[in-house]
Amino acid sequence: MPHDHHDNDLDEMTALTRALETVLVEKGLVDPAAIDAIIETYSNDVGPRNGAAVVARAWTEPDFAAWLEQDATAAISSMGFTGRQGEHMRALFNADGVHNLVVCTLCSCYPWTVLGLPPVWYKSPPYRSRSVRDPRGVLEEFGTKLPEDTDIRVWDSTAEMRYLVIPQRPDGTEGWSAEQLAALVNRDSMIGTALADAP
Amino acid sequence: MLNLSEFPDAPPFEEPWQAQLFALTVALNEAGHLPWPEWAQAFGRRRAQGVDDASDYWPHWAETLSDEVTRRGIAGAEDIAALAMAWTRAAHATPHGFAVTLENDPMR
Structure with missing residues (x-):
């Protein structure tokens, strides 16, 4: 038999979320099956491994890298990673003397299809403000030290435009396969707060 | 000041309602609303x-x-608030170990 002190307690946020869902489902504006599918996708399937596959392919296939530079939306979607909100993608290639860093100063716009959902720090006000004001300081906080003369370019994401940083291929990886290389591409290197791992 | 590298590397959703909320929003967008x-x-x-x-x-x-x-x-703000209350009442009226459904709200 159930006991009173064992009853279910909904916290305020859960109750509000369920209320919103009830409204939207009862009005026929969203399909409950679609909600479940989205949860499944973002909890399990989508993550930085997608982006790492894009980067590793760019490192090993010059034609793909050129396409990525010219039309990242199409090149990335050709690998089956398609934006859901109609956003455009742009690939930012790091090079000797040039380092790219991505932020969303407005909220937390982020290339979900290639990186999954953003880490907590990416959503935090300190990162959103300081990456623009003091990108070198932010990079150092992440343990990423760049030569003094490296030009750090900061890119502010929007609902319409998302960025993927293509880090430089690490030295000592000549002859590696795309699969081997992808393992060196960490999430933060595709946001720009880190470099790709050393082999 | 918080050190950015010391933020926890949390999973995308820390609580079920966050996943539900996110999916609800994306679904509403994808349905064109x-x-x-x-x-x-x-x-x-x-x-x-x-x-x-x-x-x-x-x-x-x-x-x-x-x-x-x-x-x-x-929907009106008061409708949403009333539904949230209904969900809370339904949860209280649902025995532990059973799924909470809105039908369990004693005032519904």
Whole structure:
């Protein structure tokens, strides 16, 4: 038999979320099956491994890298990673003397299809403000030290435009396969707060 | 000042309601009822007052969706509040170990 002190307690946020869902489902504006599918996708399937596959392919296939530079939306979607909100993608290639860093100063716009959902720090006000004001300081906080003369370019994401940083291929990886290389591409290197791992 | 590298590397959703809320918003967008740039503007206005550790991120998301639902005339704020109360009552009336459904609300 159930006991009173064992009853279910909904916290305020859960109750509000369920209320919103009830409204939207009862009005026929969203399909409950679609909600479940989205949860499944973002909890399990989508993550930085997608982006790492894009980067590793760019490192090993010059034609793909050129396409990525010219039309990242199409090149990335050709690998089956398609934006859901109609956003455009742009690939930012790091090079000797040039380092790219991505932020969303407005909220937390982020290339979900290639990186999954953003880490907590990416959503935090300190990162959103300081990456623009003091990108070198932010990079150092992440343990990423760049030569003094490296030009750090900061890119502010929007609902319409998302960025993927293509880090430089690490030295000592000549002859590696795309699969081997992808393992060196960490999430933060595709946001720009880190470099790709050393082999 | 918070050191950015010391933020916890949390999973995408720390609580089930966050996943539900996120999916609900994306589903509403994909069904053509919430243009994403408008969502980002509205969410960004709330996030402008965010706390440093971003712990208010998902509550802000919920408040933004709630506002968008009322602003678009889908439901009134009082309807949403009443439904949230109904869900809370339904949960209290549901024996432990059973799924909470709105039908369990004794006042429904």
